[in-house]
Amino acid sequence: MLLSEKIRAALAPCRLGQWPTPLEPAPALARALGVAALYLKREDRASARGGGNKVRGLEFLLAGVPPGTVFVTAGGTGSTHCLGTAVHAAALGHRTVLAQFRQPDTAESRAVAAACARRAALIVHARGPATLPLAVLAAWRRAGTLGVRRWIPGGGAHPRAVVGQFLAGLELAAQVAEPPDTIVLPLGTGGTAAGLGLAVAALGWGTRVVGVRVAPRLVANGWRTMRLARAARHLLADQGVRLPAPRSPEIVNGLGPGYGHPTPEGEAACRLAAEHGLTLDPTYGAKALALLMERGTWNVQRVVFWHTFAVP
Numbered sequence: 308m309l310l311s312e313k314i315r316a317a318l319a320p321c322r323l324g325q326w327p328t329p330l331e332p333a334p335a336l337a338r339a340l341g342v343a344a345l346y347l348k349r350e351d352r353a354s355a356r357g358g359g360n361k362v363r364g365l366e367f368l369l370a371g372v373p374p375g376t377v378f379v380t381a382g383g384t385g386s387t388h389c390l391g392t393a394v395h396a397a398a399l400g401h402r403t404v405l406a407q408f409r410q411p412d413t414a415e416s417r418a419v420a421a422a423c424a425r426r427a428a429l430i431v432h433a434r435g436p437a438t439l440p441l442a443v444l445a446a447w448r449r450a451g452t453l454g455v456r457r458w459i460p461g462g463g464a465h466p467r468a469v470v471g472q473f474l475a476g477l478e479l480a481a482q483v484a485e486p487p488d489t490i491v492l493p494l495g496t497g498g499t500a501a502g503l504g505l506a507v508a509a510l511g512w513g514t515r516v517v518g519v520r521v522a523p524r525l526v527a528n529g530w531r532t533m534r535l536a537r538a539a540r541h542l543l544a545d546q547g548v549r550l551p552a553p554r555s556p557e558i559v560n561g562l563g564p565g566y567g568h569p570t571p572e573g574e575a576a577c578r579l580a581a582e583h584g585l586t587l588d589p590t591y592g593a594k595a596l597a598l599l600m601e602r603g604t605w606n607v608q609r610v611v612f613w614h615t616f617a618v619p
């Protein structure tokens with residue numbers, strides 16, 4: 308049995324996405340960026356319902372619960388994770404209560420916030436990230452009046468979700484003739500990079516996983532990412548799947564003035580991506596692609612860019 312099938316059989320995730328997501332060559336964008344080869348891993352196309360890169364984790368996080376479960380999770384008002392949870396939980400007959408802090412107003416964050424308002428059973432707003440724990444407590448209390456509750460950490464940063472991202476790495480291996488030099492992705496709560504770091508190690512690839520940090524260090528950091536990767540590895544070992552130690556991602560700061568605040572470099576990346584038919588969001592994808600525009604700083608040649616944002 309294929310490793311991915313064995314893992315699915317053992318952990319029984321639900322099916323939310325259409326796999327594999329496409330891997331598309333982008334020769335014109337590669338030329339514009341000055342890299343020899345660029346491939347786009349279209350995680351934005353994971354599900355027609357939306358959710359982008361978060362769908363893979365949600366397959367594991369939303370599984371195995373009683374009907375009518377109330378999922379409680381947290382994030383910014385523009386959080387794809389919050390929206391993905393609300394949308395996919397609803398499709399499975401569950402409900403979602405969100406605790407959210409307001410993030411800078413952009414077209415993308417507004418669209419996600421509007422979609423969250425339509426899909427969530429209830430949203431408790433915090434004034435800012437610092438008071439989010441209080442909003443989480445209030446959300447948890449209020450969710451209790453709706454049914455059986457399940458907590459999902461912000462960003463879906465949980466070892467089970469990391470297993471979903473690990474499967475994405477195995478999926479990539481079946482789509483490339485040879486390993487890329489580098490995988491570039493935005494680093495938020497770290498689950499996606501953790502899964503890819505585990506996959507690269509399991510595949511025996513020399514590929515660098517470069518996470519562009521787009522959230523404060525307290526949330527997005529190497530320690531947390533590796534902790535998630537190791538916990539996912541243990542979880543798989545408990546199912547009889549033994550993997551080598553995960554590869555640590557290289558983390559590059561792309562945050563700028565703060566989480567969700569557009570940067571000039573990110574805006575330039577957005578414009579360039581748009582010329583090539585891609586929609587990036589200013590919070591994640593734009594800041595990650597901006598790294599590739601800093602020619603000379605990064606000696607990368609055959610790159611896979613992890614395209615994570617699904618326009619709601």
Ligand SMILES: Cc1ncc(COP(=O)(O)O)c(C=O)c1O
Nearest residue numbers: 387495496497498499591615616
């Ligand atoms: C669009 C998008 N890209 C990337 C990320 C980062 O993924 P992770 O939190 O797994 O680091 C997120 C997380 O919310 C996201 O919504």
